[in-house]
Amino acid sequence: MIDDTGTNTAPAQTGRYRDVWRRSIDEREDFWLDAARAVDWVRPPSAALTQRSPTDYRWFADGALNTSYNALDRHVLAGRGNHTALIYDSAMTGSRVRLSYSDLLERVARFAGVLRAAGVGRGDRVIVYLPMIPEAVVAMLACARLGAVHSVVFGGFSASELAVRIDDARPAVLVTASGGLEPGKTVEYLPLVQKALELSAGSVHTVIVRDRPAIPGSAADYAGPAAAAGVRWLDWAHAEDGAVPAGPVTVAGDDPLYILYTSGTTGNPKGIIRDNGGHAVALTWSMRNIYDIGPDDVFWAASDVGWVVGHSYIVYAPLLAGATTVLYEGKPIGTPDAGAFWRVVQDYRVTVLFTAPTAIRAIRRVDPELAELARYDVTSLTALFLAGERLDPETFHWANDGLHCPVVDHWWQTETGWAICANPRGIQELPTKPGSTAVPVPGYDIAILDAEGQPVTKPGKDGNIAIRLPLPPGGLLGIWGGEDRFASAYLSAFPGYYATGDSGHLDADGYLYVMGRTDDVINVAGHRLSTGSLEEVLTRHPAIAECAVLGVHDPVKGQRAAGFVTLKAGAVVDHDLLMAELVNLVREHIGPVAAFRDVTILDRLPKTRSGKILRKTIRQIVDGEPYKVPPTIEDPAVLDALTRAVHPRAPAHLPD
Template sequence: MENSSSGPHASGAYRQSVARSESEPGRFWLDAAGGIEWDTPPTVALDDTEAPLYRWFPDGVMNTCFNALDRHVLAGRGETAALIYDSPVVGKKKSYSYATLLDKVARFAGVLADAGVVKGDRVVIYMPMMPQAVTAMLACARLGAVHSVVFGGFAAKELAARLDDAQPKVIVTASGGIEPSRVVEYLPTIVDALALSTGSVATVIVKNRTEVPGSAAEFSFPGTQWWDWDERSPFAAPHPPVGVAATDPLYILYTSGTTGAPKGVVRDNGGHAVAMAWSMENIYDIHPGDVMWTASDVGWVVGHSYIVYGPLIAGATTVLYEGKPVGTPDAGAFWRVVSEHRVKVLFTAPTALRAIRKADPHATLAEKYDLGCLDALFLAGERLDPDTWTWATALLEKPVVDHWWQTETGWAICASPRGLEKLPLRAGSPSFPVPGFQVGIVDEHGTPLPHLAEGNIVIKLPLPPGTLATLWNGDERYVATYLSAFPGYYLTGDSGYFDREGYLYVMGRTDDIINVAGHRLSTGSMEQVLSQHPAVAECAVIGVHDEIKGQKPVGYVVLKHGVTIAEEQLAAELVAMMREQIGAVAAFRDAVVIQALPKTRSGKILRKTMRQIVNGEDYVVPPTIDDPAAIDIIAATVASAAV
C-alpha cells in the first residue's frame, strides 16, 4: 500500500517517530512501555501467534489502578489534585487529591471483594457523571475485575442485553441522574432489567443521591442483595492492587447504536495503559500537575480514555463535569470551567461547540472569563466542519486540534501530536496518522488510491497497543466485522482521502456516500458547504431515494439563535453555494429548516436513522439518543412534505 502517512516535515520529531514505529515497532513500543510501572516488565512487545488476533506485551504483569493512583502517591505527589468534580446541575464542586482518591478507590475495591468479586469477574457500572463512577471504575481495575460502563438512564431492555452478554456479578449504580429539566430514577430500571435478563446478578450497590428519590433499602429482586454504598464503603478494608497479565481485559464497552446482540469492545490492561501514557505526553502535551478537562461522559470511550485513565496515569488533574455546554446555566458554562479550574487542554465534541455557537454566535459570554490558561482545544466524536473550526480558532486565538478516533481504537488514529511536534493545522482535517497507525485509502476492491481520491479508510495490522483486542465472547465476529473486508487491514468504516501533503480528510461513514446518477458523492463534503452559510448552526445531508437518479441529497439545517431568514431564501442560497462549490452533479435542490438534529449523547448525528425515516424504511431509535423528540421532528417533516 502507498504510504500516505508522511507528514510535511520529513526530518521533524513527528516524522522520526512515525519512521521508528514502522521500522522497529517492537522496540518502539517496548520503549513506550517504560512510561508505566510493571510488576513484571515485558520483554516481548507483540504476540502474533494467533494473528489476526494480536496481543501486546504478553509476558508483562501490572495493575492499571496502581499506575493511575498508587505510584503518584508513592512518588510524593499524594496531595496533588487528581480529580475536580464540578456539577452545575446539583450546585456542587469538590477537589480530590491523589491520596484521597486512592483511599476511596481502595476501600470500594474492598466492598467489591466483600461482594465476591475477583480477578476476571465482570461489574456493570450504571451511573451518572459523579465521582463514585470514577471510583467504581478504578476499583474494578484494582481487583483485576472487568468493568462495563453503561450510560445511566439507558432503557431496561438495553441494559438487560448488556447484562446477558457480560454476565456481571455486581451492578454499581446510583439512585438516579439529574438533567437540567428532569430527574431520571435508575433503580426501577435496574429492577426491570434484572427481570428481563437471563443471567443472575449477585449484588446491586447503590450510591444514594439526596436529589433523587430511591435507595437500596426500597428495592429488591429475588436472588440479588442490595447494598448501600455509604453504609459499606467508608468502613471496608482497603484492598491492595492485584497484578494482572497485560493481556487480561480491563473493560468492555458496548458501541453506540447496537442492534441485535450487543457488540462489546474489549480493552486490555497493559497495551491500554501504555497507549494512555504515550498519548497524554505526545498528543495532548499533558504532564504531571497539568489540568485536562474532557467534556464528555464516562459512558463513552472518550470518557474512559481521557476523563479517567489517561489523565490519572499521566499524574495530571482531570475535571469531571456534570452539566451541559448550554443551559447549565448558559452558553458560557464551558468558558467558566476552563477559567475557574485553570484548564490547560479542553477536549470536547464539535457538536458541543456548535451548540454554544448557536446560542451565543458572537461568543460574548466568553469575554467574561480569563482563558489565558488554555493551551489547546481538542475536538473529536463527530466530523468537525471547517466553519466551526474557524469560529473556535478566532474565538480562542489558540490551536483548535481536530483529531479522529473510534470506540474501537480507544485513542487517536490521526492528530497533530502537540507533545511531539506542533504541526500546522488545517480546517477540515484531523492532520496526520499517529505513530503506530499506518493509514491507507483503498477502493472497494482493496486497491490503494492516490492522493485526493476518496475511498475506504483502512489501517494496516497489527493495530497499535490500546486498540480493541477483540469483541467480548466474539473473536469470530470481531474478525468478520473489522478484518475480513480487506485482509491484513482493519476497516474503519469511514471514507476519506489524503491531500498531497499527507493531511487526512475524514468525510463520513462509508454508508453516507450517496450515488447520484452514477456519481459517488460524499455527504460530508456537502455538509461542509452548507455549514459555511452564516445562518446555519449545524446541518446534516442524507441521501433520499429517487426514481430517476437513484438518490438525491437533502439538507437538514438548524439555524443559529436569533437568526431570521425566509426558508425559501435560505434554500435558494444553499442551492447556489452547492452548485458553485461542488457543481450541478450534486443535484442539490432541497434544504429543510428544523429545530434540532437527532444525535447520540456523544454528539454523533443519527444520519442512518434520518435516512431510514425519510426513505420510509423501518427504523429503531438507538438507545444512545440524546433527545428522542428530535426523531419526531424529522418524522413530522417527512409527513408534512408528503401531504
C-alpha cells in the same frame, strides 16, 4: 506522498514528528518497549508484540501490572499524594469537589474492598450504571484494582438495553445510583435496574446503590421481598463503612480491563474489549506526545464516562500521567448558559479542553458572537481538541479565531481507544489544515483502499480508510464472546488491514481528511458524492449553525442528496430564500451533478448523547421506512418533530 502499496510514506515530510512516526513503523517493538518504561510493571514485558494467529496480536502479553496502581498508588508513593487528581463540578447541583491523589486512592481501595466482599475477583465482570459523579471514577478504578472487568453503561439507558448488556457480559455485580440529573428533569435509575434484572438471565447477584440527594430511591426500597430473585441490594455508604481496603491485584498485560458496548448496539451487542498493558502504555504515551500534558496540568474531557472518550481521557489517561482531570456534570449550553464551558476553564485553569464538535456548534448556535466568552479568563487554555464528529472548516475558524489558541481536530474510534490521526503537539506542532484531522499518530500505518482493496495512490482521491495490521497498543483486544465476530466485523473486508468503516483521502503532505462513514457516500445517477463535502459547503452560509446531508431514495437517480439544517440563534431569514441560497452554494462549489434541491430547516438535529447525529434514523424517516428509536438518543421528541417536518400528515407518535 502515497506509494504503490497505499502506504502513507510522507506524513509531514520533515522534522521530529516524521522521525518519530517512521521509527514507530520500522522499529515497532523497540519503539513501544521504550514507551512501556513510563508504566510501572510488576513484571516488565520481555517483548512488545506477540502474534498468536494471522489476526490475533497481543501487546506486552508476558508483562504484569495493575492499572489502578499506575493511576493512583505510584503517584502517592512518589510524594505527590497531595496533588489534585480529580475535580468534580456539577452544574446541575452546584457541587464542587476536589480529590487529591491520596483521597482518591483511599476511596478506590475502600470500594474495591466492598466489591471484593461481594465476591468480585480477577476476571469477573461488573456493570457500572452511574451518572457523572465521582463514584463513577471510583467504581471503574476499584474494578481495575481487583483485576475485574468493568462495563460502563450510560446512566439512563433503557431497561431493555441494560438487560441486553447484562446478558452479554454476565456480570456478578451491578453498581448504580438513585438517579441522574438532566436539565429540567430527573432520571430515576432504580426502577430501570429492577426491570433490567427481571428481563435478564440472572447473572447479577448484588446491586450496590449510591444515594443522591433529592432523587427518590434507595437500596432499601428494593431489598427483601421487593428484590429480584437471588439479588442482594446494598447501600454504597453502609457497605463502605465495614469494608477493608483492597490492594492492587497483579494481572497479565493482555488481561481485559473493560468491555465497552458501541453506541446504538441492539439485539446482539458488540462489546469492545480493552486490555490492561497496551491500554496503559498507549494512553500514558498519548498524554505527553499528543496533548502535551504533564503532571502539573489540568485536563478536561467534556464527555461522559459511558463513552470511550470518558474511559480514556476522563478516567485513565490523565491519572496515568499524574495530571488533574475534570469531571463535569452539565451541558455546553443551558446549564445555565453558553458560557458554561468557559466558566469551568477559568475556575480550574484548564490546560487542554477536549470535547466534540457538536458541543462547540451548540455554543456557536446560541452565542455566535462569543459574548459569553468575554466574561471569563481562559488564557490558561493551550489547546482545544475535538473529536467524535467531523469538524467542518467554518466551526474550526469560529473556535480558532475566538479562543486564540490552537484548535486540533483529531480522529479516533471506540475500537482504537485513542487517536488515529492528530496534530501531535507534544512531538512537533504541525501546520493546521481546516477540514483535516492532520497526520497519522505514531503507531498507525494508514492506507486508502478502493472497493476491491487496491491502494488509492492519487492524493485527494477518496477511498476506504484502513489501518495496516497490527494496530498499535491500546486498540481493541477483540469483541466479547466472539473472536470470529471481531474478524468478520473489522478484518475480513481488506485482509491485512483493520477496516475503519470511514471514507476519506490523504493529501500530498500526508494529511488525512475523513469525509464520513463509508455508507455516507451517496450515489446520484452513478456519481459518487461525499456527504461530508456537501455539509462543508452548507456550513459556509452565515445563518447555518449545524447541518446533516444524507442520501435519500430517488426513483430516477437512485439517490439524491437532502440537507437538514439548524439556524444560529437570532438568525432572521426568509426560509424560501435561505433554501435557494443553499442550493446555489452547492451548485457553485460541488456542481449541478449533486442535484441538490432538498433542504429542511429544523429546530434541532436528532443526536446521540455523545453528540453524534443520527443520520441513519433521519434517512429512514425521510424514506418512510420503519425505524427503532435508538437507545442512545438524547431526546426522542426530536424525531417526532423531524417526522412532521418531512411528512406533515404523519401521526404524532413514534414507532415502537
